[in-house]
Amino acid sequence: MPKILLVEDNEMNRDMMCRRLQRRNFDVAIAIDGAEGVSMAISEAPDLILMDMSLPLMDGIEATRRIKAHPATKDIPVIALTAHAMSSDRERALEAGCDDYDTKPVDLPRLLGKIEALLPSITP
Template structure:
């Protein structure tokens, strides 16, 4: 089963998205802030990371830079999630190493399509 790390500080968003991803057949682990997301990216070795941008003291951009600088997690695709649909946010996500960008509220079918495109195909 492919594992997704969801880094989201809003409990309702985290719960809703975790449940939908689980129903879609993913193993979901969740972090509530940037530092926990960085630690879990290393310890849990997810196949993909969904990174909220607005996380507080360590935002999603900073957490992504740290994850991408760590050889144990650098190759993991990251999709930035933000309530802002600004072109500057899209550019920033690419600058810090995100593989894609999506807006909130989440359009689940669109997000699922991006996840499937970025995940390595399951073997077996």
């Protein structure tokens, strides 16, 4: 079962995404801020990370930079999730090392397509 690390500070968004991903046979680990996301990327070794960009303590941009700079986590695909749909936000996320970008509210079929593209051999 593929493991996804969901880094999201909003409880309602976390709950909704977690349930929807679990129904599609993903194992979901949850971090509530960027610092915890970096730590859990190392300890949980997920197959993919869904990273909110607007997080407390350490934002998603910095968390992604740290994940991509660490030898143990540098190859984990990261999809940025943000309510900001400006092209400059997308560019910043990709420059930080995100492999893809999606906007909130999440369109689950679209997001699942992006997950499948990044994890073609292990998507349930």
